Amino acid sequence: MGLEDCAVRMVDPERVAMVVSAMPADDDIAGLADVFGLLADAGRLRVLVALLEGEMCVCDLASVARASESAVSHHLRLLRAHRVVQVRRAGRMAYYRLADAHVRMLLDVALTHIGHAPAAAHPEHAVPAQAGG
Amino acid sequence: MGLEDCAVRMVDPERVAMVVSAMPADDDIAGLADVFGLLADAGRLRVLVALLEGEMCVCDLASVARASESAVSHHLRLLRAHRVVQVRRAGRMAYYRLADAHVRMLLDVALTHIGHAPAAAHPEHAVPAQAGG
DNA sequence: TGAACGTATGAGCAGTAGTTCAGATGAGCA
DNA sequence: TGCTCATCTGAACTACTGCTCATACGTTCA
Numbered sequence: 318m319g320l321e322d323c324a325v326r327m328v329d330p331e332r333v334a335m336v337v338s339a340m341p342a343d344d345d346i347a348g349l350a351d352v353f354g355l356l357a358d359a360g361r362l363r364v365l366v367a368l369l370e371g372e373m374c375v376c377d378l379a380s381v382a383r384a385s386e387s388a389v390s391h392h393l394r395l396l397r398a399h400r401v402v403q404v405r406r407a408g409r410m411a412y413y414r415l416a417d418a419h420v421r422m423l424l425d426v427a428l429t430h431i432g433h434a435p436a437a438a439h440p441e442h443a444v445p446a447q448a449g450g
Numbered sequence: 451m452g453l454e455d456c457a458v459r460m461v462d463p464e465r466v467a468m469v470v471s472a473m474p475a476d477d478d479i480a481g482l483a484d485v486f487g488l489l490a491d492a493g494r495l496r497v498l499v500a501l502l503e504g505e506m507c508v509c510d511l512a513s514v515a516r517a518s519e520s521a522v523s524h525h526l527r528l529l530r531a532h533r534v535v536q537v538r539r540a541g542r543m544a545y546y547r548l549a550d551a552h553v554r555m556l557l558d559v560a561l562t563h564i565g566h567a568p569a570a571a572h573p574e575h576a577v578p579a580q581a582g583g
Numbered sequence: 584t585g586a587a588c589g590t591a592t593g594a595g596c597a598g599t600a601g602t603t604c605a606g607a608t609g610a611g612c613a
Numbered sequence: 614t615g616c617t618c619a620t621c622t623g624a625a626c627t628a629c630t631g632c633t634c635a636t637a638c639g640t641t642c643a
Contacts, residue, residue, distance in 0.1 A: 326509045326519070326589085328543070333513045336500045340514065341566045343492075346499075349560050350492040357487035358601075359479050366479075367469045375620060376459045380466045381473065386459070388602060390621055395600095409610045409619045410461065419563040426559050427482050430552045433474045459619085491631075508590060521632060523591060542589045542640040 352420065355399060356427075360384045361392045365415065365424055368402060369435065372414035485553065488532060489560075493517045494525045498548065498557055501535065502568060505547035 327333050340346070356362055363382040367373055373381070379389040393413055396402040403416035415421055428435040460466050473479070489495055496515040500506055506514070512522040526546055529535040536549035548554055561568045 327513050328507050328510055328589095332506070333510050336503055336506070336510075336514050339503065340496060340499060341561065341564060345564045345566065346492050346495055349564060350490055350495050352560070353486045353495070354490035354600095357483055357490045359476075359483040360601085362479055362483050362486070363473060366473060370469055370472065373465070373469070374461050377461055377466050377469075380460050381469050385603075386620075387604080387622090390619095391601075394621075411620060419560075422559055422563070423556065426555055427485070427552075428474065430555070431474060431478045431482060433478065461619095487630095493631085518633075519590075520592090520634080523589095524631075527591075544590060 351399070352401075352423070355396065355401060356420070356423065358392070360388065361396070364389060364392055364396075365401075365420065366428070368413060368415040369421065369424060372405065372412040374410050374412050378413065484532070485534075485556070488529065488534060489553070489556065491525070493521065494529070497522060497525055497529075498534075498553065499561070501546060501548040502554065502557060505538065505545040507543045507545050511546065 341349070356365065360382045364378050367378060367381040375389055375393065376386055378393070379386040382389055382392075384392075393402060393404075396413075397404065399417075401415070401417045401420050402413045405412045405414070425435045474482070489498065493515045497511050500511060500514040508523055508526065509519055511526070512519040515522055515525075517525075526535060526537075529546075530537065532550075534548070534550045534553050535546045538545045538547070558568045
């Protein structure tokens with residue numbers, strides 16, 4: 318790749334060097350972009366916002382997100398792979414919950430900024446860490 | 451589309467109703483997903499993080515993001531369309547800057563959570579030199 | 584005036600992401 | 614044991630996204 322062709326043209330090399338040194342590592346940036354990507358779909362966002370208030374089963378999540386159960390299941394699979402949500406099985410039901418404090422905070426900030434009081438403001442609704450079985 | 455087929459199957463209709471009523475409007479969710487989508491690309495993320503520290507021209511941004519100027523220009527165009535960045539023209543140069551407090555805070559939160567102190571928020575933390583005196 | 588420069592933009596391509604459909608898996612019930 | 618239910622999964626299709634290439638635009642300089 319001829320990235321050098323692009324990089325040689327710098328107006329303020331000093332400033333570029335400073336910004337580059339302040340830039341997070343490639344892996345961090347990629348991970349961050351990944352997380353934002355998880356939040357970049359309206360259906361998934363609805364699922365996540367719903368989960369902000371506690372655990373829910375797939376069919377209820379599908380109702381809330383107004384998507385098919387299959388679509389939601391695929392989303393949940395992705396979210397699970399990134400450890401953003403966590404499952405609890407009860408018989409043939411699967412109850413999902415938010416499992417990532419970073420994502421919760423991102424959601425929180427985002428909801429606050431659209432003038433929407435986030436559920437995290439009411440922690441009594443959240444399901445605390447399970448204490449056995 | 452048979453979305454009703456999905457919605458009729460609810461385990462806890464009461465809870466679903468509650469969560470739905472607490473859910474932001476469709477437009478808000480779509481807008482939010484949109485903003486997250488803007489942050490969901492590593493190259494764009496690098497541009498935005500660079501802009502966190504002040505304005506920069508396209509070619510320097512391309513250097514920082516390690517992308518072609520054309521690619522960066524396209525990103526900037528998208529960011530501009532969403533009013534996330536703002537241009538200042540000086541001769542044939544174009545200096546871009548972050549123009550969205552919401553995005554800035556999202557970036558801030560995200561960087562903090564990967565253990566990276568955002569320079570814009572805590573400039574003195576960027577270089578933790580021993581303050582001996 | 585014309586050439587070089589920094590940036591902007593459109594077309595086209597390649598890779599990715601979300602959806603649906605069909606079918607599989609495992610749990611509960613008669 | 615066989616049926617139904619809730620969920621999961623893979624394949625295929627479609628739509629979107631980001632990239633490069635070519636080129637246009639306005640500015641600066643000789």
